[in-house]
Amino acid sequence: MDLAYTPQEEAFRARLREWLAAVLPGLPAKPDPGDWPGRRAYDAGWQRLLYDAGYAGLHWPADAGGRGATPTQHLIFLEETERAGAPYVGANFVGLLHAGPTVAAEGTPEQRARWLPPVLRGDEMWCQGFSEPGAGSDLAALRTRAVRDGDAYVVSGQKIWTSHAEVADWCELLVRTDPEAPKHRGISWLAMRMDSPGVTVRPLRTLAGSTEFAEMFLDEVRVPVSHRVGAENDGWRVTMVTLSFERGTAFVGEVVACRRTLAALAAEARRTGRWDDAVLRRRLGRLNAEFRALWRLTQWNVSEAQATGGVPGTGGSVFKLRYSHARQELYEAAAEVLGAGDALDLDREWVRDRLSSLSYTIAAGTSQIQRNIVAERILGLPKGR
C-alpha cells in the first residue's frame, strides 16, 4: 500500500507539465458557451494539439491508435491537465470516452479504421443517442425502432438529453431491433451519421439557461447494417461495456477542479471577512476532507483497475454517489461565501456552477439508481420492484 509514483510515472508527469506550460499560453480565448460552432472548433483544436503531441487516446490500446498508457498514467494526465487549467474534453466527450472505447472493444477492423482515427485527431465529433422520453434511468425501456430493409436499418423514434447533438457528426444510437424480445435483449448499437435525411435536432434549454443538450427526432432514417457495432440484438451488452468506461474515469479531472474551487472559496472568504464565521469556516474544512478523500478513492479505484487489468468495476457507483452530492454541497457553500446578494448574480461563475451542479445526481444514472446498483451488485441485497 503506497501512494508514491514510480520514476517512470514522475518522468511522464514532468514531460506533460513541460508540454502544457509551452502550449497553453498559445490557445485562443474560450468561446461563449452559447456559441456551438465556436465551441466545436475550440475543442477540436485542443484535441488536434493533443494528437500531434502524442497524448490523444492516451489510455486506448495501441492497436486502436492509442498510447496504451497505464491507468496511473491516465490518472496523472487528467490530474495535470486540470491543474494546468487546460480545456476539458468538451464536445469530444462522447467520442473519446464512450463511442471510441466501445468501437475499440467491440468493433470490426474496418469499423475501428473508419471511426477511431478521426476521433483521436479531433476531426469528427460524436453524440449519445441512448435516452428517450420514456427511457431515462430505465434505459432498456427504449422504443426507437430499427427495421431491416436490405442492407440498411430504417430507424424511427425520438431521443432526448443528447449532448452536443447540434455539432456532432456521428451518433452512437441504441435502437430496438427485436420488439418481441425481453426488453434487455432485442437492442442494437448503431453508428448513425447526423446529416442523414430524417434526423431533426431541437435544442433543449436547461434550467441553467444554456442549451447543453437536445431532443432528436428520427423519421425513417436509413443506417447501413455495416454501421452496427456488435451482433444484432446484443446492444445491451455492448452498452454496458460503454457505461463501465463512463463511470471509471469520467470524474477524475473534476475532483481536481473541485479542490481548486474550494481553495478559491477559502481565499474569497478571507478577502471578504466571512472567514471569521466559524460555521462557514468549518463547513469549508469538512469539504476539504471530502474532496481529499474522493481523490484518494480515485487513486484506490485506479490502483485496483491496474492490479486486476480489467475494466472499471462497480466502485464507480460508490464514487459517483458521493462525488455528485459533494459537488452540490461545494456550490451551496459557494453561495454562502458570495453572500445573499451576489449569490443571485448570474454573471458570477459560482452561481452558474451551482445551477449546473444539480445535474450531477441525475446524469449517467440517478443517485437512486446508483444506490440500487450498490445495494444489489455489491451488497447482494435481493432485487426489488
Added chain:
Amino acid sequence: MDFQLSDDQRALRTGMRDLLAGRFGRDALRAAVEGGGGVGRELWRELGAAGCFALRLPETAGGVGLGLPESVLLFEELGRVLLPGPLAATELAAGAVKGAAEGEAVVAVADGDLPVAHLADADALLVLAGDRARVLTGAALRRALDGARPVRSLDPGTPLWRVPDLSGYEGEPVADGARLRREGALLTAAEQLGSAVRSQEAAVQHAGEREQFGARIGSFQAVKHLCADMLVRAELARTAVYAAAVTAVPVEIAGAKLLADEAAVRNARDCLQVHGGMGFTWEADVHLHLKRAWLRAGGWLAAGGAEELLAADLE
C-alpha cells in the same frame, strides 16, 4: 503507485481477524459489557504476544518494525469486534512504558477535560497537554485514581472517570506529544472504520433475512438505499484512513478522523433504523457500536478541531 493492500498486509489482517474471532466473539463481547467493560488481561497479553502493540517498535527494541499502515489494519479489526480497552494509548506508549509492548501493561490516556477511560485498569496514564506528553505511574497514578470520581458511562463497554487537575502530578516526559496526538487520532479512526463496516454488514444481513409485507425488507428501495449509503460512507472513510496511514500528513489524519467518525456514527444509526424495533433493544449489538462510536468521536481530535485544521489547510 500501488494503493492496494500487499499480500503481507492481507495476511496480517487475516491473522488478527482469526485471533479475534476465536477469542472475542459475540458471547465474549456481551460478557465484557455485562461485566462493566473492564480490560480482559489475558486477551490483552495475547494481543501483545501477537505484536499488536509492538508492531511499530524497531526490531532492535523487541518490536516488529512495521509502520502505521499495518497498525491501522490491526486497529480496524479491533474496532470491528468492539474490543474494550485503551488500545491506541497502549500502542502509542509501547517503548515508553515498561510492559506496554508485550501487552503486560495497560496504558490509559488523559486529555484535557475529557473523562479518562479504563483508569482503574491502568498501569500507567499517558497525560496529554497541548503538544506535551508525560506518563504517570506508581504513586502519582494511585493519587490520580484516589482523587478520581467514576462517571456512569454512556458506553457500557468503557468505564469512565473524571480525574482531578493533573498538571501538578509528577510524570516521565514522553517525546513528541504532537505526533502521539496525530497517531492516536489515526488509530482511533481505524477503529471507527472497523465499526462502520461491521454496522454495514449487520444491516445488510438483517435486511436480507427479515421478512415483512411478504418480502425480505432488503428488496425495498427505502431499506436498500440506507444500506448503500452505509457502504459509500465506509468506503470513503477507508480510503481516507489508509491514505493518512501511508502519508502521515496531519491534515490527512484530520480528514480521516472526521470521515471515520461520521461513518461509524451514521452507520450505527442507520443500522439501528434497519433493525427497527429490535434495534432499539439492549439485546441487539447495534447500540454498543453507536455508543462506542460517539465516545471515540469525542476524543483524539473531535470534529470541531479536525474541521479547523482542515480549514487552515485551504490556502
